[in-house]
Amino acid sequence: MEKKLRFRFSKTGMLKYLSHLDMINMIIRAIRRAGIKVKYSAGFNPRPVITFGPPIPLGAESEAEYADVTLTENISPDDFVSAINLKLEQKVIISRAREIPAGVKSLMSQADIAEYEICLTGDRTGGRLREMADRVMQHQDMKDSVYQASAGGEKGQEEDRIIICGYTKTAKGRNDRVFKLRDLLEALERELSGTDISIERVLKKQLFILKDGQKLTPFEVLRFYV
Amino acid sequence: MDDIKTLSYGRLQDVLKDVEKPGRYIDCEIGVSSKRLQDLDDHSVLAALAFPDIYDVGMPNLGLQILYGIINSHKDFSAERVFAPWVDMEEAMRKEGIRLFSLENRIMLESFDLIGFSLQHELLYTNVLNMLDLSGLEPVAEKRRPCDPVICAGGPAVFNPAPMSAFMDFMLIGDGEETIVPILERLSGYRAGKIGKKKFLEEISGLDGVYIPSAYRYHYSASGRIEKIDPPGKVKKAAVADLDSHRIITRPVIPNIRTVHDRYAVEIMRGCGRGCRFCQAGFIYRPVRSRDAAGLIGQCLEGLQNTGYDEISFLSLSTTDYGGLEQLIKGLREKTQDQRLSMSLPSMRLDTFGLRMAELVRQGRKTGLTFAPEAGSQRMRDIINKNITETQIMECIDSALGKGWEKIKLYFMIGLPGETGEDIRETASLICRIAARARKAMPGKKRKRFSMNVSINVFNPKPFTPFQWAAQEKRENLEKKFRIILDNVPGRHINISWSDTERSRIECALSRGDTRMGRVILAAWKNGARFDNWTDHFRPRAWQAAFKDSNMDADSYAGREYGTNEILPWDTVDIGIKKQVFLSGYGKALEMIRAGK
Secondary structure: OOEEEEEEEEEOHHHHHOOHHHHHHHHHHHHHHOOOOEOEOOOOOOOEOEEEOOOOOOOOEEEEEEEEEEEOOOOOHHHHHHHHHOOOOOOOOEEEEEEOOOOOOOHHHHOOEEEEEEEEEOOOOHHHHHHHHHHHHHOOOOHHHEEEEEEEOOOOOOOOEEEEEEEOOOEOOOEOOOOOHHHHHHHHHHHHOOOOOEEEEEEEEEEEEEEOOEEEOOOHHHHHHO | OOOOOEOOHHHHHHHHOOOOOHHHHOOOOEOOOOOOHHHOOOOOEEEEEEEOOOHHHHOOOHHHHHHHHHHHOOOOEEEEEEEOOOHHHHHHHHHHOOOOEOOOOOEEHHHOOEEEEEOOOHHHHHHHHHHHHHOOOOOOHHHOOOOOOEEEEEOHHHOOOOOOHHHOOEEEOEOOOOOHHHHHHHHHHHHOOOOOHHHHHHHHOOOOOEEOHHHOEEEEOOOOOEEEEEOOOOEEOEOOOOHHHOOOOOOOOEOOOOOOOOOEEEEOEEOOOOOOOOOOHHHHOOOOEEOOHHHHHHHHHHHHHHHOOOEEEEEOOOHHHOOOHHHHHHHHHHHOOOOOOEEEOOOOOOOHHHHHHHHHHHOOOOOEEEEEEEOOOHHHHHHOOOOOOHHHHHHHHHHHHHOOOOEEEEEEEEOOOOOOHHHHHHHHHHHHHHHHHHHHHOOHHHHHHOEEEEEEEEOOOOOOOOOOOOOOOOHHHHHHHHHHHHHHOOOOOEEEEEOOHHHHHHHHHHHOOOOOHHHHHHHHHHOOOOOOOOOOOOOHHHHHHHHHHOOOOOHHHHOOOOOOOOOOOOOOEEOOOOHHHHHHHHHHHHHHHHHHO
16 A cells, blocks of 8 residues: 655754755655655666755755655555654754645745844844845845735834845746845845944744645645545 | 863854755764763763764764764763764864864863774874864873873774874774773773873783783984884783674664765674785684574565664675675565665675675666775785686676676786786786686677776885785886886776875885884974875875975885895784795795796
């Protein structure tokens, strides 16, 4: 039997220093440690059938890494989550898994937008952050690859972060550039030089699929396949 | 233990953001077993296992994992790992004023009770000095303060302890499994301030394998030879009698980043009975000790289950000589049928049995095969005691290529004792004959893809081999010999790589050095030498200047034939093989050389 699961995992703390490939290997080893049977590709050099969403650059944390895996045993998504979490370092947590029906497009080809939160420290006013976010949006190298940018913060507190949604792939008539977090951070560093504000943390918050102008998470989009 | 200095996460982040592969400097690995900081108390002994190469190279080292496991299984001991920071990290650390720290709890090296270096080869010596300096510690032992950690080293490159003796409080010669705990037990008294370092060293001096440099005096004659070593007693190498008395490592630390050997490694046998006259490992790891295959199968399964690796590698110096090989491979295969396990067998001797085993582990996925004829002429192979004939090599090639292997790697040495231009031409012609034979044996449609890699290494006469007295050939001659091979082997399909002759000369001088070599190592490090084993980082001028400024001549160590009645720098160590045995092997080789003329 075959069963496909989509799962979300986080990559926080020190693990932000691991590359996308390192994370893939870590997850695959954890699945093997948990004794869960994964389908292997055919061919000369069989590999586990598991696909991951778009990579995030080294140095960024994430709450929203996604992967689709094909299993050859019948295990419930919840059991899958708890079995693997037992075998993982605590800074990687699988937060959710759902079964996906056949025919769901791969994460890589589906995902349109990644949302990042860039937390700042130092003396600041919300107005300045909003201004900065606007400037980033309008920057000519940037504007084509950014879906949305805004300033945000905890409720009732001063704004202390920039929230930016960037395209993970190009689409005709919409955007012909892919959002590059590294470029944004460099631009931001330039903006911030001379101020006492510095970047404290970069966190990927969510991955979205655009459907009829609506932003859907990789889990939300599954309802269209039922 | 509130005097332990650690590096904060924030400070670490300051340097990590700009370095290559920052994953080398974090922990968060599965399998970490060091004690937590808050669980340490006054009785705790902290040991740093230091590997003087980068994380990617050091992590697959089995010795490191073995000692890590043993120390951390003890309730009062905690071991943490530290590797040499790559050049970019060193620069960032020096700029930010950050001292060397361990991976697990980011403890500054100066706060450890003991720092133990694993020395796999001589070109790591300068990295040891650099790591001590980065830790804020004096590299030279006698300049260190009484409160500083005890510094020691083990591994194949300390079997001749003389060259590094100026920097070490003690060395551990041989197997570490059964010596480390008694040492750490005595260390707790020293660290509690109850006994001085001298007393501590005295206390451990009776243990097998413990070599204390400060206990020896080398006297040199006006001509520069060793006149006398005081006291005359030898340190007996530590050797585990029964490998099975220690289980294999079934919970290794699993690296998060890709390493040079990213697989589950299992030692099936220690030592080699073959006796190739150039091979140091073949002598220093004797006697040959095997693990029981039936017991290994269960332990391997446990290790695979704990690690999640899909590849297992069976380590030994001569895997074909391991009696339980077929049982092990078949047994493991049977129990892992649906797990997609791939197996690898390094150090295979390729005869018909070896090939059958290689086929057994490969099961359809056939990539490369490695052969080490070492020399082209039968005369030369007899001189070095490499017992393989051309017929055997060719039979093996026929059979392997016919069965689906596509890539071949060959190892040869040049500069062997008694080697002539004719022998070198034979090496070149053997390479060509193997290539032709291999192409012929390949199925027609694959023939287009045929390629062969040939690695040519300079012969280094090493301590504790029958060739320990032999001279390394002069660089000019070696270069000429390389040329002969390059000129006589067609470039198409055959890629030849060779070792840097100057680096080999330095390595040879270091490996056969006496206590005066310490001055050269120190000077070379001060001249900027480090990562000498990395082609891009080896600085010949740093070494040449170091030899010159120390009034030493590298050629009098590398390029000179040592007299068979000379006192050798490593005569302080007893590896369990009498000098007479080496002498007789050397004698036989010399006889063959003479007979050939």
